Amino acid sequence: MLVWVGKRPLSHVTAFPAQAVERFAAGEQTAWSGATWQDWPAAYPPGGLLFHGDNKEVLAHLLANGFRGKVNLIYIDPPFDSGADYVRKVSLRGATGSAKIDGDQYTLGEQIQYTDIWANDNYLQFMYERLLLLKELLSADGSLYVHVDARKAHHLRALLDEAFGSDAFRNQIAWKRTSAHAGASQYGAVTDYLLFYTADPAGNTWNQQFQSLTEVHRARHYRHTDERGVYALGELTAPGLRRGPSGDPWHGFNPSAIGRHWGNLPSALERLDAQGMIYWPERPGAWPRLKRYESDLEGRSCTDFWDDLDPINMVGSERENYPTQKPEGLLERIIASSSNPGDLVLDCFVGSGTTAAVAQKLGRRWIACDINKGAIQTTAKRLQTVMREQVEESQQRAAAGEQGNLLGEEPKKEQPAAPAQLSFSVWRVNDYDLQIQHNEAVALACEHIGVQRTRTDSFFDGTLGRRLVKIIPFDHPLSPADLEELRRELDGRPAEDREMTLVCLGMEIAATAWIDDWNRLRKGRNAANKVHVIELRTDQKYGRFIRHEPARASVKVRRRNGRLSVAIDEFISPGIIERLRQQAGVLQPMIEDWRAMVDCVMIDPAWDGRVFNVALSDIPERKTDLVQGTYDLPAPSGETTVAVKIIDMLGEEVIVTSQV
Numbered sequence: 001m002l003v004w005v006g007k008r009p010l011s012h013v014t015a016f017p018a019q020a021v022e023r024f025a026a027g028e029q030t031a032w033s034g035a036t037w038q039d040w041p042a043a044y045p046p047g048g049l050l051f052h053g054d055n056k057e058v059l060a061h062l063l064a065n066g067f068r069g070k071v072n073l074i075y076i077d078p079p080f081d082s083g084a085d086y087v088r089k090v091s092l093r094g095a096t097g098s099a100k101i102d103g104d105q106y107t108l109g110e111q112i113q114y115t116d117i118w119a120n121d122n123y124l125q126f127m128y129e130r131l132l133l134l135k136e137l138l139s140a141d142g143s144l145y146v147h148v149d150a151r152k153a154h155h156l157r158a159l160l161d162e163a164f165g166s167d168a169f170r171n172q173i174a175w176k177r178t179s180a181h182a183g184a185s186q187y188g189a190v191t192d193y194l195l196f197y198t199a200d201p202a203g204n205t206w207n208q209q210f211q212s213l214t215e216v217h218r219a220r221h222y223r224h225t226d227e228r229g230v231y232a233l234g235e236l237t238a239p240g241l242r243r244g245p246s247g248d249p250w251h252g253f254n255p256s257a258i259g260r261h262w263g264n265l266p267s268a269l270e271r272l273d274a275q276g277m278i279y280w281p282e283r284p285g286a287w288p289r290l291k292r293y294e295s296d297l298e299g300r301s302c303t304d305f306w307d308d309l310d311p312i313n314m315v316g317s318e319r320e321n322y323p324t325q326k327p328e329g330l331l332e333r334i335i336a337s338s339s340n341p342g343d344l345v346l347d348c349f350v351g352s353g354t355t356a357a358v359a360q361k362l363g364r365r366w367i368a369c370d371i372n373k374g375a376i377q378t379t380a381k382r383l384q385t386v387m388r389e390q391v392e393e394s395q396q397r398a399a400a401g402e403q404g405n406l407l408g409e410e411p412k413k414e415q416p417a418a419p420a421q422l423s424f425s426v427w428r429v430n431d432y433d434l435q436i437q438h439n440e441a442v443a444l445a446c447e448h449i450g451v452q453r454t455r456t457d458s459f460f461d462g463t464l465g466r467r468l469v470k471i472i473p474f475d476h477p478l479s480p481a482d483l484e485e486l487r488r489e490l491d492g493r494p495a496e497d498r499e500m501t502l503v504c505l506g507m508e509i510a511a512t513a514w515i516d517d518w519n520r521l522r523k524g525r526n527a528a529n530k531v532h533v534i535e536l537r538t539d540q541k542y543g544r545f546i547r548h549e550p551a552r553a554s555v556k557v558r559r560r561n562g563r564l565s566v567a568i569d570e571f572i573s574p575g576i577i578e579r580l581r582q583q584a585g586v587l588q589p590m591i592e593d594w595r596a597m598v599d600c601v602m603i604d605p606a607w608d609g610r611v612f613n614v615a616l617s618d619i620p621e622r623k624t625d626l627v628q629g630t631y632d633l634p635a636p637s638g639e640t641t642v643a644v645k646i647i648d649m650l651g652e653e654v655i656v657t658s659q660v
């Protein structure tokens with residue numbers, strides 16, 4: 001059993017409620033009405049579920065809300081404790097992806113998506129807690145795959161053995177994720193690992209998959225040709241002595257003399273020979289071999305070495321521009337092997353949404369989660385596109401006179417599995433809807449104030465001189481709850497005598513009183529752990545930082561003959577302008593077309609002020625394409641609130657409403 005400093009059992013978790021924030025349906029019938037959904041908790045609409053929040057809280061929420069023992073397949077690709085900030089490159093939309101400033105091209109640079117920086121022990125505790133929760137969600141026939149790199153594989157295996165039992169271990173699959181990787185004074189690392197565990201060592205869902213032959217294997221082994229095609233040479237004998245006909249000489253070749261026996265009875269060997277399936281080498285004394293034709297192969301049965309799946313290429317159609325995105329082929333193999341159509345697949349580190357997208361394409365139900373808002377937006381966009389394409393394909397097949405396979409009709413053999421749903425909803429567990437993403441806020445604030453980042457402290461973000469620094473998330477003012485958290489942390493560090501600086505946007509009055517008391521009562525005026533605050537909104541020295549101006553848009557909505565026409569006249573994203581300005585100095589960035597700043601547009605023609613029902617979405621397929629900016633859609637009867645959601649290239653959202 002693996003032990004680490006601060007290892008704690010997971011004695012309880014608190015389940016928080018979830019709020020629906022967005023809904024999308026690609027077709028009128030949104031979920032396959034078959035038996036599949038009868039086990040679905042009534043609190044949720046049948047369809048995909050995408051959760052924005054910390055997965056510990058989301059998993060606790062799922063357990064408390066009817067999903068215990070209902071998940072057939074879990075794939076997770078957690079951060080690897082790699083010590084890195086994962087960034088994505090952001091550019092403007094349009095042919096160049098850049099803005100012109102005084103003749104020069106400027107792009108938006110990089111945006112931190114998530115931070116993978118942990119002290120080792122924190123990482124282990126983080127993963128341990130999540131694995132224990134995942135186990136409770138897994139069904140009796142369920143499987144779990146944990147994606148890790150070589151540096152963490154042994155730790156994660158020890159954790160999994162403890163959480164699931166070592167009997168539950170099935171394979172450690174090596175996935176060759178890249179080919180070239182030179183290492184200085186060591187071998188190039190080209191593999192990741194998939195740790196495969198099942199709830200029941202014998203009763204898991206299993207569909208045998210086949211791997212295609214690699215070019216190297218093909219070139220090395222399939223070197224012979226006859227009128228029937230290309231073939232490799234296989235063994236006719238097997239190891240070990242046998243009495244009886246299979247140990248006897250055949251055509252002068254005696255297997256017993258080399259400690260082997262014939263794999264078939266001599267009568268069967270004669271039949272194979274009559275069919276031309278035996279190769280007789282010209283060299284005298286060389287043994288006959290079996291011909292294995294390439295055309296007879298389905299591939300090799302899948303082993304625990306996957307060298308036949310391509311990584312995402314830089315320009316591929318799958319590319320979502322999310323760091324650490326995994327290829328769909330990898331998920332196809334996992335989902336096809338370990339689940340059936342209609343089963344429920346879960347990924348609580350979903351990133352760009354690969355698991356959900358492949359589950360949707362293969363007719364599975366899915367639940368996905370991520371803490372990063374950029375990941376939620378990317379996944380939501382990706383799933384809208386997949387579902388729309390499924391509707392279109394089915395319409396095209398219907399138009400061509402074929403039977404469609406939408407929502408539950410029996411697929412023909414060559415058709416993809418029927419989608420289990422054509423809708424999904426986005427939920428938030430606790431409030432993570434920051435105006436700007438917390439990771440990015442921390443990075444910006446540290447840079448602005450001159451904080452030295454600490455890569456190994458799970459609580460404090462860095463140091464400023466001798467003081468410890470904590471950045472309070474910018475979605476709320478500094479509150480007594482934050483300060484109580486600080487107190488608990490310090491209780492666990494009795495030797496810590498440094499003062500602290502808390503960096504926040506603003507603070508509650510109650511927090512001011514709390515800090516006054518703390519500084520007065522702790523141990524006198526020069527006490528250890530004195531607390532200082534930098535309030536970025538008002539601070540004289542640092543105050544110019546992040547006067548966060550939300551994005552603005554001017555939208556005209558008209559109702560005519562039962563239809564709505566929506567026109568976006570103007571959109572401005574101060575965040576984008578500021579980024580460009582940082583690069584260009586005093587020069588004023590000029591973006592000729594506002595649409596270059598916009599990633600996508602969605603419209604809810606009857607907004608209730610809470611859940612955004614996506615009736616129309618405009619998500620240009622390529623980065624060089626722009627959103628349309630004008631839209632026409634059916635109007636609901638009676639007076640209604642039309643909401644237009646515009647998401648900019650940095651992931652900031654603005655919702656503009658009109659009453660018509």
Ligand SMILES: C[S@@+](CC[C@H](N)C(=O)[O-])C[C@H]1O[C@@H](n2cnc3c(N)ncnc32)[C@H](O)[C@@H]1O
Binds near residue numbers: 324
């Ligand atoms: C390696 S990436 C996953 C990439 C994904 N497999 C794909 O194909 O795009 C890990 C993801 O875990 C998310 N993450 C990290 N900590 C999390 C937490 N506590 N709860 C939920 N998601 C988290 C990160 O935001 C990141 O998107």
